[in-house]
Amino acid sequence: MTPMELVFPTNSHIAEEVVGTDSAGADSTVEGGDFPALATQASLSRTCRSDVGRSSIGHHASGALLDIILEADAKAALTASVQPVDRGPAGAGSGTTAAVPTAGSGAPMPPSADTSLSLLSSWQYRVTGNGAVAQVLMxxxxxxxxxxxxxxxxxxxIRHILRHDIDSDSIYCIDLAAPFRLFKAWRAAMPRVLPYYAVKCYPEPAILKLLMALGAGFDCASKGELDMMLRMGVTPGRIIFAHPCKRSCDFRYAREHGIQYTTFDTVSELHKVAEMDPEFKLVLRIRADDPGARVPLGLKYGAEVSEAPALLRAAQDLGLECCGVSFHVGSAAKNLATFTNAIENARKVFDEAASLGFRMDLLDIGGGFTGHFDELGNVMFGEIANTINAALAKYFPPGGELGDVRVIAEPGRYFAETSSTLLTPVIGQRDRVAKDGSIHKDYWLTDGLYGSFNCIVYDGQNPEYRVIRSPVQPEPTDTRPYVSTLWGPTCDSADVVYKGVTLPALRNGDWLLWPNAGAYTVAGACDFNGIEFTHPCKVYVWSDSVVDPHEEQEQGGEVAGEGQQQ
Structure with missing residues (x-):
């Protein structure tokens, strides 16, 4: 069986990035690593797209020049939509082939000339400078x-509530400009580190397809996630099967679909690999805890650095190939020194592996990243990027004795968190009289702990909220603040979002808006009580700015608040 290599950025790949310019002159970039055959067309397209983006097609693009653009975009669309096929049993076959999509196959067809003309003149292309991303927006x-x-x-x-007469469903508003800008910021700040999006964090199809169009890889942890990405057209070389303890059915699926890279941290997993498919390329996950992380992971996954020599020798005895090291400092990490220490420890494992005859060439620095914007809409990522870049330069210098080690990461929250806003209507209420005679309010929402607010239990989140008054009712007569409880909609009395928070008096039909609701929210939901938490209403937008102009950061009361579980 011919190994399927992971797709990594190299100097040549970076040189082949397709750069477009929107009407404001801002650069937009798509990683060209998965489309090496398009280098010539991409470079030609690069020279003319800035004019095309700023002006109408008819005045600034000759027929020949336009043909070049259309040919490049069509080939890129075709390549991106190719579906991987079964490679057959382990050890058989001459490599991976691909089926060309046909009408009715479920895979998108290459755009016609008319379609591409429409695409290039669209606002979607103007703001992104990228045909594949523009198509996702469409x-x-x-x-x-x-x-x-x-x-x-x-x-x-409010427009969608009025337009569709929504009064009893939660709404997710997904801004695809956020992950787009975050991807650009990542590639600018850490050009050596290719992001492999953690699908588990938020498997929202629009975000997955956007990141796919930008050239990201994907971190999958199960058969279901692998199947999802392969069906979207992601090639096996852009996937790492990053779960240290896998089910046999997951192994079989990965083997049958050409997935080659997977992680391990125990001897028992090595025996599983040896039995299922000894040709897997193995990445040893080491423990790297940030004690300040919101969700520490070291108690469950990651071998101690002191255990690495024994694990490497066990792999050697079983005839397995160890090609790299991975770690994860914990979700929403805060201590920058943890990344430096982890990269230093990874180098120690690389050296130990070299002494045993392994040639490692992959470093996976995991997740733990957050992607937020400042009050001007700039991505706040520089400090952590500088820390990682310095550690990589010290312990894994390009062209050093280890050669050119390829570096990937597994960001999930970084791309997902700020992309989405959850809106929940109030569907029930009552007053309770406390012992001191004061009125306490109970409110029922359309979402709760079995839905998106599972993040309170499992992800340690403390969601912020804003009150939106019903757009179809008159202004309320009572706006006094009350101590309130927010209940989820299920029959479980433990389904409570917040207790003891102060809110203005609400009515049925008022709404609560919850920003930063993308990461580890609906991804962990279930449809308990037959309530379809996993299928909320969705609205997709592209914003020119991810922040409001002259935003007033008021806390509490009518505008904004933050709860605290009691």
């Missing part, structure tokens, strides 16, 4: 809005 009917901050999203939500 496919998901993105609404172009000025502001993606809470006030801007509130305006979008």
């Amino acid at each position: 496919d998901f009917s993105c609404e172009h809005i000025k502001s993606g901050g809470p006030r801007g999203i509130q305006e979008v939500a």
Whole structure:
């Protein structure tokens, strides 16, 4: 069996990035690593797209030049839509082939000349400078809005509430401009580190397809996630099967579909690999805890560095190939020194592996990243990127004695968290009289701990909220603050989002807006009580700015608040 290599950025790949320019002159970049055959067309396209983006096609693009653009975009679309096929049993076959999509196959067809002309003149192409990303925005009917901050999203939500007469369903408003800008910021800040999006964090199809179009890889942890990405057209070389303890059915699926890279941290997993498919390329996961992380992972996964020599020798005895090291400092990590220490420890394992005859060439620095924007809409990522870049330069210098080690990461929260806003209507209420005679309010929402707010239990989140008054009711007569409880909609009395929070008096039909609701929310939901938490209403937007102009950061009361579980 011919191994399927992971797709990594190299100097040549970086040189082949397709750069477009929107009407404001801002660069937009797509990683060209998965389309090496398009280097010539991409370089030609690069020279003319800035003019195309700024002006109408008819005045600034000759027929020949336009043909070059259309040919490059069509080939890129075709390559991106190719579906992987079964490679057959281990040890058989001459490599991986691909089926060309045909009408009715479920895979998108290459765009016609008319379609590409429409694409190149669209607002979607103007703001992204990227044909593949523009197509994603079209496919998901993105609404172009000025502001993606809470006030801007509130305006979008009210329009959709009125347009579709929504009064009893939760709404997710997904701003695809956020992950797009975060991807650009990542590649600019850490060009050596290719992000492999952690699908588990938020398997939202629009975000997956956007990141796919940008050239990201994907971190999958199960047969279901592997199947999802392969069906979208992601090639096996852009996937790492990053779960240290896998089910046999997951192993079989990965083997049958050409997945080659997987992680391990125990001897028992090595025996499983040896039995299922000894040709897997193994990545040893080591423990790297940030004690300040929101969700520490070291108690469950990651071998101690002192255990690495024995694990490497066990792999050697079983005839297995260890090609790299991975770690995960914990979700939403805070201590920058943890990354430096982990990269230093990874180098120690590389050296130990070399002494045993292994030639490692892959470093996976895991997740733990957060992607937030400052009050001006700039990505706040520089400090952690500088720390990682310095550690990589010290312990894994390009062209050093280890050769050119390829570096990937597994960001999930970084891309997902700020992309989405959850809106929940109030569907029930009552007053309770406390012992001191004061009135306490109970409110029922359309989402709860079995839905998106499982993040409170499993991810340690403390969600913020804003009140949106019903757009179809008159202004309330009672706006006094009350101590309140927010209940989820299920029959479980433990389904409570917040207790003891102060809210203005609410009515049925009022709404709560919850920003930063993308990461580890609906991904962990279940449909308990037959309530379809896993299938909320969705609205897709593209914002010119992810922050509101002159945003007032008021806390509590009518505008904004933050709860605390009691």
